[in-house]
Every structure is written in structure tokens, then in C-alpha cells.
Amino acid sequence: MAVSTAIASPSDSNLLRYKFTSPYKYSKLDQTNQHIRLLRVRPAADAPSFRQLGQKWDLPNCNMEIFKLDQAPPYIALSYVWGDKSSGTAGILLDGQKFEITTSLYIFLDLFRSDTFSQEVAYIWIDQICIDQSDLDERSYAVRFMSSVYSNAEYVVVWLGDDEETEKAAKAFYFTRLWIIQELLLARTVIINCRETWGLHLSSVQFHVQKYQDKIYSRIRNPSLFLLWDSVYNREGRHLAQCLQRYCQNDCQDPRDKVYALLGLVKAEEQVPIDYSKSVSEVYIDTLQILARRWWLQTPTDFDNIGRPAFIGVAVSLAKEMFTYASLPGLWALLRPVRSLPGFKWYIKVFQHLSEHEQRDARKSLKQS
Structure with missing residues (x-):
């Protein structure tokens, strides 16, 4: 069942004034055994409450767990636009510690924890949280098997935004992202959501795909549309040259990802070594x-x-x-x-x-x- 969308969006000035324990510290991943972190989002009833200026905030309460990729429980992989932290951030509780995320991602977690779907598939993979973004070595490691993370997920959930204006911008930008090439192409099942039409249940999957199909195709740049069409017929690895040429119009914040974001689709013998410690030129x-x-x-x-x-x-x-x-x-x-x-x-x-x-x-x- 869908939840009410009338959920407050706590701002940085409200939420991050609370006294948390020390900022979140990641445990190291065993890179030799393809370990990943998955986020377990606790139901809304388990969330601690805070009061300030007469307002009550129930923070999303999450735990991080580490699994070997091929032994992980069923999980969702999130596909979304990060957004700019300068436009707003909020905090969640992660293993009892403060963790700062973009406001749009906070809204998603707030909706997700209140939906019964979170009880059916309790774990979720979100790159902004599950990868230590400050560790270049870990970022390189994570991107090397990003394609496996999305292909092994029970569902890939597309999050388009939290309000009308943000949603419009997200729709326009989301389908020009370079990373969606492998996120959507490799997914078993894709569920498209925004705050306006929230609903993660299996029965809603077809509804969301049909509802947004025309809008999606109208906003996908031609190379992306070609790839999504091509994916129906071709699941084999592609040539590096083919990917660079066809999908160069899609956007990414890090110029190195012009190459790295496509490697999940590229033949094994044409893989480029992933190393975020290298310069763009290297x-x-x-x-x-x-x-x-x-x-x-x-x-x-x-x-x-x-x-x-x-x-x-x-x-x-x-x-x-x-x-x-x-x-x-x-x-x-x-x-x-x-x-x-x-x-x-x-x-x-x-x-x-x-x-x-x-x-x-x-x-x-x-x-x-």
C-alpha cells in the first residue's frame, strides 16, 4: 500500500543541530572476497524521536551490514541523481552515528521505511551511503563490480525526486546520466518512483513503467534510448569503442567516469583498470x-x-x-x-x-x- 506523501523535509538547519555520536566510521571491506555493504532500513516505528521548536522529527534509523556479494540476502539497488549538497542536506542514524545525506535521498528513505515493501526486501544498496566516498581505493574497488551489484539486485528502484519542481528537474537530468546505462540495462526489474506516485509493491511495477514510459523515452537522449532498445536483444559484452562512441552524450560529474561508468557493459578483454587515484589524463x-x-x-x-x-x-x-x-x-x-x-x-x-x-x-x- 502506498503511504502518504505529506512528509516533512527536515532541513540542514533543523536536523543536524541534534547531538549525535561521532561521525560515522566505515569498517574496511574485504576486497579479495567481493564484500559489499548493504543498508538495513528500520521500520518507522523503530525510529528515535527528537523535538525542537515544537516540532517532532523521527529520523530514519539504519544499520550497515557487510556481505559477500554472492551470499547477500535479497536487496534493492537505488538508481537516482545525487543532487548538490549545497541545496540541502539532512541526517540519518546509521549504527547510532550521524550520517549526512542529500535531502532528496532523505525523503526517499523516509518514504521507504514507512512502506511495507521495506519489510519484504529489508536491504538496500545506495552508493552515497554504502561506499566510503572519501576512500579512493574503495571507490575504485566498488566501481569494478558495480555491474554485479545492479544485476544481482532483486529490483532496481529509480528515484526521481521529492517535489514537483525537483521531480521535473530530476526527470530531465536523470535520463541523461551516464551511470544509468549499466544501472538500468543490467537490472532484473526496474521500479520507477517519485514522491507524487509513491508505491513500491510488486503490483505497482507495471503501473509505474506504463505511466512513465512515454515521458521516459521522450527525455532519454538518443544514445541512451538506443542502448535500452539494444539491451532487449543483446546482453553480451560490448566493445569499448562502441560504448564510448554511442553513449558519449550522457553526463557525469567526474570526467573519469566517461570511461568507468561504461565498463559494466564492456567485454572482459577490453576492461580499463579502475583507479580513482589517477588523474583524468592518466x-x-x-x-x-x-x-x-x-x-x-x-x-x-x-x-x-x-x-x-x-x-x-x-x-x-x-x-x-x-x-x-x-x-x-x-x-x-x-x-x-x-x-x-x-x-x-x-x-x-x-x-x-x-x-x-x-x-x-x-x-x-x-x-x-
């Missing part, structure tokens, strides 16, 4: 190395045409094999969508110089023949 060089191993066919003998000395080391590391002349047009088409990103255009010049070298050699061969 991540793109890693990507180019994967592409180079895929496409280069012969070893260059001359780098005279590389104008900047700084490019030589990069070129040598990439150029274990050389692109054939015939493959170059496809490469340029592939790299064009991401070449304008910060730092990346300089590495494109490596390929530009190498292609000029290859074309010159090709012309020489034609003359000699």
Missing part, C-alpha cells in the same frame, strides 16, 4: 592503451613526425603496434566525442602524428610499387 591514456592493443597491427620505426618531445614517451608506450591506414577513420570517429575533455586533446595529437607518419609511409609504398 585514465584516458589507460583507455587509449586498451584501444591500441585492440587496433594497432604493426610496429612503427620512426617518430620523427612527433613535434613535442613530451609526446614521445607517451607514443612509445602506446605504439607497441601500429594502426593500419584503413583503421584510422574509425579511430578518429571514436575519439572525436571525448577529445574536448580537459587534458585529453593533447593525447589525441599523439595519434594525429602517428597517423601522419603512417600515411606518409603508405604513400611511399604506393610510389615504390
